[in-house]
Amino acid sequence: MTCRSISILGATGSIGASTLDLIRRQREQWRVVALTANGNAADLARLAREFGAELAVVADESALPALREALADSGIEAAGGADALVAAASLEADITVAAIVGCAGLAPTMAAIEQGRTVALANKEALVSAGDVMTAAVARHGTTLLPVDSEHNAIFQCLAGNDPAHVRSITLTASGGPFRDWSVQQLAAATPAQAVKHPNWDMGAKISVDSATMFNKGLELIEAHHLFPVGLDKLRIVVHPQSVVHSMVEYRDGSTLAQLGPSDMRVPIASCLAWPQRMDTPCDPLDLAALGELTFRAPDEDRFPATRLCRQAAEAGGAAPAVLNAANEIAVAAFLAGHLPFTRIAVMVEETLGCYAPGAPVSLGDVIAIDAEARSAARRLMELA
Ligand code: NDP
Numbered sequence: 117m118t119c120r121s122i123s124i125l126g127a128t129g130s131i132g133a134s135t136l137d138l139i140r141r142q143r144e145q146w147r148v149v150a151l152t153a154n155g156n157a158a159d160l161a162r163l164a165r166e167f168g169a170e171l172a173v174v175a176d177e178s179a180l181p182a183l184r185e186a187l188a189d190s191g192i193e194a195a196g197g198a199d200a201l202v203a204a205a206s207l208e209a210d211i212t213v214a215a216i217v218g219c220a221g222l223a224p225t226m227a228a229i230e231q232g233r234t235v236a237l238a239n240k241e242a243l244v245s246a247g248d249v250m251t252a253a254v255a256r257h258g259t260t261l262l263p264v265d266s267e268h269n270a271i272f273q274c275l276a277g278n279d280p281a282h283v284r285s286i287t288l289t290a291s292g293g294p295f296r297d298w299s300v301q302q303l304a305a306a307t308p309a310q311a312v313k314h315p316n317w318d319m320g321a322k323i324s325v326d327s328a329t330m331f332n333k334g335l336e337l338i339e340a341h342h343l344f345p346v347g348l349d350k351l352r353i354v355v356h357p358q359s360v361v362h363s364m365v366e367y368r369d370g371s372t373l374a375q376l377g378p379s380d381m382r383v384p385i386a387s388c389l390a391w392p393q394r395m396d397t398p399c400d401p402l403d404l405a406a407l408g409e410l411t412f413r414a415p416d417e418d419r420f421p422a423t424r425l426c427r428q429a430a431e432a433g434g435a436a437p438a439v440l441n442a443a444n445e446i447a448v449a450a451f452l453a454g455h456l457p458f459t460r461i462a463v464m465v466e467e468t469l470g471c472y473a474p475g476a477p478v479s480l481g482d483v484i485a486i487d488a489e490a491r492s493a494a495r496r497l498m499e500l501a
Pocket of ligand 1: 153156175216238
């Protein structure tokens with residue numbers, strides 16, 4: 117196999133670690149161009165040294181002196197700040213993994229897309245906020261956009277070789293998160309420690325809270341709407357506590373294709389790294405007999421209104437998904453800091469959508485401005501509450 121080059125935006129995170137674990141197992145097949153983090157200079161420097169990266173970038177410029185010191189004498193270039201992050205994302209690489217959390221990943225992800233090569237997208241908030249602006253850039257630059265999110269990766273695999281015109285419906289599965297069976301009273305008292313303890317997946321803090329509120333599934337619905345434009349009315353959500361069926365596509369003849377696999381992000385990441393081929397992963401094979409049963413149920417939008425809010429934002433289109441995403445990021449950060457009750461996250465998002473309704477974004481600059489203003493609106497609402 118020929119050596120391929122890779123950059124990882126968000127290398128110190130959970131997706132970054134899973135990606136690098138796969139690279140580590142076939143080290144001779146990869147040349148690591150750029151690795152980035154926000155402020156975690158120590159881990160970034162350790163990874164950059166281990167993988168012989170050409171460039172290491174911290175988005176938070178105040179972490180640059182520590183990065184420089186940790187990389188002294190390594191021959192690895194160190195850089196810091198927002199512009200350096202975008203410059204790193206613009207470097208030529210056969211594949212760029214976009215795994216920064218939140219809308220902070222939008223500008224670098226767009227820079228990677230503009231290279232017209234292959235982008236493996238984990239950073240769902242960027243696609244939710246930029247929607248049409250991002251998909252237009254993908255088309256304009258002839259970029260191959262591969263979905264890392266397990267559900268979208270499953271759909272991508274189930275669509276392969278089929279005509280989207282024959283799709284009757286696409287069903288995203290949701291684990292339901294750690295609070296899936298909790299009462300409204302229990303949810304009101306849920307703590308950050310309980311919310312980040314996902315029953316099936318080991319993920320970063322923000323997506324774990326999103327999973328608990330079901331905003332993760334709602335964001336994924338919007339993500340699917342952009343990645344697989346079959347029409348919102350054909351997109352469904354079903355709760356599947358075992359997280360074995362990662363999503364399904366139903367065709368007009370009544371055939372439903374599903375992708376199954378272990379709850380380990382290395383499986384969808386490997387699918388992107390090797391696409392259109394396949395590669396080995398260290399994940400245990402599925403043992404369906406040991407699992408015994410797979411169950412499914414309808415989502416409960418009374419206890420978890422997030423999926424309803426996301427569907428409404430997708431239907432409204434324009435700036436609504438960007439406003440929703442920004443308000444959710446602010447509310448999740450406030451919840452994690454102990455400043456907002458769990459059940460207020462969805463309320464805050466709905467109130468922000470109600471009080472700030474800008475026009476549709478047509479450029480990256482528009483999306484970034486809407487994101488910033490929606491964050492201010494959400495913060496103001498929280499202060500008033
Ligand atoms: P983590 O919180 O584990 O990691 C986030 C990464 O982004 C870290 O490298 C972090 O750097 C970096 N980062 C954080 N803030 C900024 C910023 N302002 N500017 C630049 N870089 C920043 O997140 P995950 O790996 O869990 O998730 C990453 C993305 O992938 C999210 O969009 C998530 O929704 C999506 N995803 C994650 C899955 C998972 O299993 N984890 C599954 C499917 C999708 P530092 O370490 O310095 O803070």
